[in-house]
Amino acid sequence: MSGDRIPLQLCDLPALLQHISPDQRDTWVEVGMGLKSEFGQDGYGPWNIWSQSSKAYDGKAALSVWKSFKKAGTGMGTVLKMALDAGWRPDKTEMTAEEKRRFAAEAELRRKQRQAEVEADEVLLEEMRALVADCCQKIWTEHCQSEGHSPYLDRKQVGAFGIGFFKTTVILSIDDHNKRCQIWSGSNAMQFFNSLPKPRPDSLSFLVFKPGTVAVPLRDASGKLWSLQAINAQGTKLFPKYGRKSGCFHVLGPVDDPLDIALAEGYATSASVHMALAWPVAMAVDSGNLPAVARALRGMFPAARLLVAGDDDPDAKGNPGRTKAEAAASANGGFAAFPISLEQA
Numbered sequence: 001m002s003g004d005r006i007p008l009q010l011c012d013l014p015a016l017l018q019h020i021s022p023d024q025r026d027t028w029v030e031v032g033m034g035l036k037s038e039f040g041q042d043g044y045g046p047w048n049i050w051s052q053s054s055k056a057y058d059g060k061a062a063l064s065v066w067k068s069f070k071k072a073g074t075g076m077g078t079v080l081k082m083a084l085d086a087g088w089r090p091d092k093t094e095m096t097a098e099e100k101r102r103f104a105a106e107a108e109l110r111r112k113q114r115q116a117e118v119e120a121d122e123v124l125l126e127e128m129r130a131l132v133a134d135c136c137q138k139i140w141t142e143h144c145q146s147e148g149h150s151p152y153l154d155r156k157q158v159g160a161f162g163i164g165f166f167k168t169t170v171i172l173s174i175d176d177h178n179k180r181c182q183i184w185s186g187s188n189a190m191q192f193f194n195s196l197p198k199p200r201p202d203s204l205s206f207l208v209f210k211p212g213t214v215a216v217p218l219r220d221a222s223g224k225l226w227s228l229q230a231i232n233a234q235g236t237k238l239f240p241k242y243g244r245k246s247g248c249f250h251v252l253g254p255v256d257d258p259l260d261i262a263l264a265e266g267y268a269t270s271a272s273v274h275m276a277l278a279w280p281v282a283m284a285v286d287s288g289n290l291p292a293v294a295r296a297l298r299g300m301f302p303a304a305r306l307l308v309a310g311d312d313d314p315d316a317k318g319n320p321g322r323t324k325a326e327a328a329a330s331a332n333g334g335f336a337a338f339p340i341s342l343e344q345a
Contacts, residue, residue: 006080006090010039013046019086022054034079036069040114124176128242131181135172136228140217143170143185150214151233158271161252164215174241177203205241216267218248221296245285247292253280261301263294264309273309287324294328306334
């Protein structure tokens with residue numbers, strides 16, 4: 001069922017949404033994507049009010065998730081089916097020919113407005129992604145050291161393979177309202193914190209690299225650095241806003257012309273595999289990125305044997321570590337293995 005078969009306006013949403021529970025995150029996200037696809041930014045108000053009926057509601061997180069909804073994804077038809085399955089019924093009042101024309105015109109206007117929003121979002125994304133990539137490259141070149149100390153690496157009992165350390169605090173600030181990225185280091189870092197407006201606007205975000213933190217460079221198949229993953233002393237992994245991850249990876253070890261190459265998710269797992277096999281290992285960051293990185297590696301090294309070292313977690317819904325690893329290996333002429341002695345990272 002598609003959204004254009006049932007006349008639906010913003011004022012109809014509260015009654016419709018009463019039939020759907022926001023407590024399940026997947027449902028919550030699907031409803032948000034559907035409303036945004038149909039009503040654009042105007043859909044945020046009804047979605048946010050509906051979201052507040054969940055005990056897990058977090059206003060700041062809700063706004064962030066809403067902003068993340070892009071062109072592709074769930075449409076309004078999915079939301080309508082949820083509501084219909086739960087007992088909601090639309091107003092059966094027969095529309096006149098004039099009302100039908102007006103409804104169609106309003107739907108077309110919403111479609112054009114939504115398309116304009118999508119295009120503006122995509123332009124901003126590309127601009128900010130390029131700015132963040134430039135700053136990450138500068139941080140990597142000017143502030144990262146090849147040697148240093150990391151409590152995280154000590155705890156995982158793995159070495160440092162092509163990652164960066166920091167001798168002083170470095171801050172990457174990202175302001176998408178003014179389309180600006182800046183780097184603050186050393187004594188200027190305190191200046192940055194002192195100058196932060198209160199409350200901090202949603203358009204301003206920042207990533208802090210402290211001594212004890214390591215930076216993992218994420219590059220595409222051509223070698224361009226797009227982002228840095230920060231892993232602090234406690235093992236928390238953070239990324240800069242707008243930093244590209246899809247299809248990007250970090251390779252541990254030399255890869256001039258490998259006979260064998262491995263692929264894993266996190267840094268500690270990748271380092272453990274590299275230390276155990278002495279093969280080059282590509283770190284894909286997470287299971288969702290395994291298929292894209294596997295394709296890239298196959299394109300770069302068509303003759304190499306490809307091992308995908310997956311994270312097997314039967315307790316996780318759908319066990320994505322295993323399913324994504326197996327899919328990545330199968331689609332790219334490789335094989336999957338699940339080292340039970342390695343910690344997930």
